Amino acid sequence: MTLAPARPADLDPRALALAVADTRRAGSLTFLVGGHTLTYRADGDEVLESDVPDGETVVRLEPGAWQDLVAQLRTPINLLLAGSLTFERGGFDQLAAWDRVLRYLHAGFPPYTPRDLQGRDPAATMTLDDSDEELRQQLETVGYLHVRGVFSPEEMAAANAAVDELAAQARPHDDQSWWVGTDDGDKLCRLVYSTLRSAALKAIEQDPRLARLGRLLDSDAVVTADRMEGSAVLIKVPGQTQGLSNIPWHQDCGMGGHAILCPAVSIGIQLTGSTAGSGNLLMVPGSHGQTLPYQWHNRSDVPVVEIDTAIGDVTVHVQDVMHASPKPTGEGGRRTMYVTFYPRTLLDHVGPGEAFNDLVRNRTAEVAGLA
Ligand SMILES: [Fe+2]
Known part of the structure; x- marks a missing residue:
């Protein structure tokens, strides 16, 4: 069994490259969940996965907490404050730096880029007379x-x-x-x-x-x-x-x-x-x-x-x-x-x-x- 959730079917390599650009400096990240292991490692513009527990940051959490993280029900800060994850190596800053990659790979949330506002003024005011x-x-x-x-x-x-x-x-x-x-x-x-x-x-x-x-x-x-x-x-x-x-x-x-x-x-x-x-x-x-x-x-x-x-x-x-x-x-x-x-x-x-x-x-x- 692998811990890694299926990647989004429409994964855009450019979006993954953008997400991983901020993550590389945080080093590799291992999750220990029950008896299973998942390590994420930045490799150029890609993210590699393995079951070797050799991450520079190692996070342990219970299977339910892992499922909640993957399902976008709980966030890293939520799990940390609730005492639902512990660090065997590294700390929260490294985990948080991986959040952009995790949210993209787990749920398809792209990393932020200034969105094309289609000519719309972000400071515009509207009224109830607008349709x-x-x-x-x-x-x-x-x-x-x-x-x-x-x-x-x-x-x-x-x-x-x-x-x-x-x-x-x-x-x-x-x-x-x-x-x-x-x-x-x-x-x-x-x-x-x-x-x-x-x-x-x-x-x-x-x-x-x-x-x-x-x-x-x-x-x-x-x-x-x-x-x-x-x-x-x-x-x-x-x-x-x-x-x-x-x-x-x-x-x-x-x-x-x-x-x-x-x-x-x-x-x-x-x-x-x-x-x-x-x-x-x-x-x-x-x-x-x-x-x-x-x-x-x-x-x-x-x-x-x-x-x-x-x-x-x-x-x-x-x-x-x-x-x-x-x-x-x-x-x-x-x-x-x-x-x-x-x-x-x-x-x-x-x-x-x-x-x-x-x-x-x-x-x-x-x-x-x-x-
Ligand atoms: Fe708010």
């Missing part, structure tokens, strides 16, 4: 949309009042919110499952304008108010913070779950609007469905688009487009309500309280309680 087809093409091509003026200032004022109410009730470790440490004490940075506690926010979650945008790629997609943190409200805290207020570059499936989450579509309702000063969203256009090199953000050849918004605008992004929510350069305070449309089959896999973030949030509370 579904026009919106869909922009979303499919670029990986995100910026739609202006979806909600009125009055609607956003009502939503902000509802957020004020929930924020006043929120407490650290209440399992309904996320907090960050600052020099002035703990500050609220996210309300989760917000529409289970607020009729006003529930009305926004169920608004037909969002349903239209959220179902551009999948007409059967569902909103999960009681799972996957439901509809959350992000609040950008200014200054130095400890915790998850500023989110570095990521794909929303970066901790795992790509095979069941994607192509979910997240809609960010701009309750306050956003700038670099209040905290905005950064995108790598056309990066969805592709894998960027490990630590790519230290390189200058990847285009980045900064999305500034007005009150009532919405952003729409495919979950595996590369994006970031950086530290506000000024006063902070951006508020964005996120409503996500998932493939209906997600309901078969993730029940209430079973999302990755639920587990992290619950463990944070446990740890705080022990302390």
